[in-house]
Amino acid sequence: MNSVYGSKFLRELLKLSEEELNKTFRKTYGLHYEQNANLFSRLYAELKRYLNTGSVNLDATFNTFFHKLYRKMFQVINIQYSFDEKYLHCIDRLMDVIKPFGDMPNKLTTEMKLAFFATRTFSQSLSIGRSIVENIAEIGPSAECSRSIMQMTYCAHCQGLANLKPCANYCLNVMRKCLLNHRELDSEWNDYVEAILLLTNRLETSFNIESVVNPLAIRISEAIMDFQENSSLISQRLFVSCGKPRIGKRQPKARLTSLEQYKFVRTQVRPATAAGTNIDRLMQEVKRKIKFSKGFWRNLPQTLCLRNQVSGEIVRELAKECWNGTDKVREESSNIAAGIERSVFESSVELGMQNAIISQQIAQLRIITSKLSKAYNGEMEEQKEDRGM
Template sequence: ETFEMLIRLAENYTSTLFCNAYGNMAAEAAVHVQEFFTDVGLFLFGADVSTEEFVNRFFDTLFPVVYNHEINPGPTDISLEYAECLRVARRDIRPFGNVPKKALGQMGRALLPSRTFLQALNLGIEVINTTDHLGFSKDCSRALLRMQYCPHCQGLTLSKPCMGYCLNIIRGCLADAAQVDLHWRGYIQALEELSGAMSGAYDMEHVLLNFHSLVNDALVRARINGAELSEQVNKICGPPVRKPKESPGCSFDQNKGNQGLKMFSRDSEETLANRRKEFIRHLRLYRAFYGGLADQLCGNELAAADGLPCWNGEGVV
């Protein structure tokens, strides 16, 4: 949910840029902005999509819109066929300079670690759910029954098992879970290392929330080099072929999603990076969970406290 909110907020930032600074093309651009951030979400949540493909597709589809409204505006819109020619020619003409390459580098570096982090979290959930339903063997069930209720047969209803006796029984019953311990410790260490690496150029929050700045740089560059770009376009696609104008104005609700602004403010303690660090800090407390489960059960609930009479399997000592 936090990742989804971040993506929506980044999309809102980018759509707001078009409404505020490039209102004449905002409605057309909104479709491509939405598609781009949909692809970002699909990639993060494990879909088989390529960052290179969807970053390039965004700038490919944006170029005809920019050409139509900024580089060579006219009383009518360019035709669909002409727009397709511009889309295909974008990578040769390079109207946005090195901005698409820069965006691709940032997205690739920032999104992949976050995608891996999410996949790792899902794996951890699977491990927990699997071990949560471990069944006890018949021998274990009998041993637990003897440990808990045999004293009752002798009228010792208040006596608890001795610590050593309890640990011996519980460790035997949880032998399968204990085998997870080494892997669980390694899993937490890997999450710590991955989380620590997700900063700077690898900070997805920073990259997504500043994507609109890259888009603005691209549009400014295209506007400045408009005359030169028009010449290049004419050589490749010919003079503009136009159709009746259909471009509506900006219809984006700029207040949409602004409730998330505080959560993702760079000055706020509630940044995604801080939330991730807090999660890792709590997870460290459970590093020895599987290896120490028997000690926790006996120490907290099942066994008698030190110095008190206890049941050792044969009698009270």
């Protein structure tokens, strides 16, 4: 799931959004867009880099983008004038006062930051969860555990009972002792799963990355239109603060065009959905798969013993003869249930020293669960560079 969500879907989402912006802006703004297309391509490159590494400051990214767009538009709108770098630096300082794009830069930046941070944290959490399971799977059984499993599995052969499977209670007691440290993961794992499930709800609604990336071209165009509609007032305010600019050299007639002739239609068709799916479907898939893993480590002995892994077709043939470690017996369903109850809920067992690897995985679960909770609450933190997606 992580590879699908974290790479293909998000890459396709950004690709489609960028293609939509290119198509729409070429049609609407023509040569003015062509001459400044690199400004938009750099914005998308930074968004991709954030998802890949987490090393991008999205506040700075959008601040730079809108400041450069502001400069370019001011020059195009006032194409009859000539502006040196000192003059442009003056108008830069006044952007936060003039607010040529209205509140769109702040609103868009906040929405993008929340959605991108939550999305990346979510994807990282799936990757870390998978790594934890893989690390635990690498832990070999102790010498005592290996002996117990060998006795449970093969001692019946010595008495000519090669086809006899271990009794459920016997298997459960052996596996429970072998997996004693694994059970310590259960509480932290359940918290981790619950945190993922909570964040998926946010990713379907207020932190939905699709809802901010798909209409990015429309949102930027609305900001441009706000500037266009108030261009005369904006220019006059800047002229008062920075001085009346000097008339530039006479431009060829073909170049004497401004943005006034270009009109962007505010209502646009929503871009195609990325990778043939959508965020809601992906979140439903994650929830369906991960919610069943709650209690996984606590119930691992039953999973191994009662699902034809060690003790045979116990569930389907409850009265079948089985091996209890010393003799051939018949195990009734009531005894199996009682054995499971005692084994699962017994609380007076001395746990002893935790396995070092399991302790490390518990620490990892606590860290990523904390990050998931912060992402759910919209608490963004600086992310270290990595290649998590």
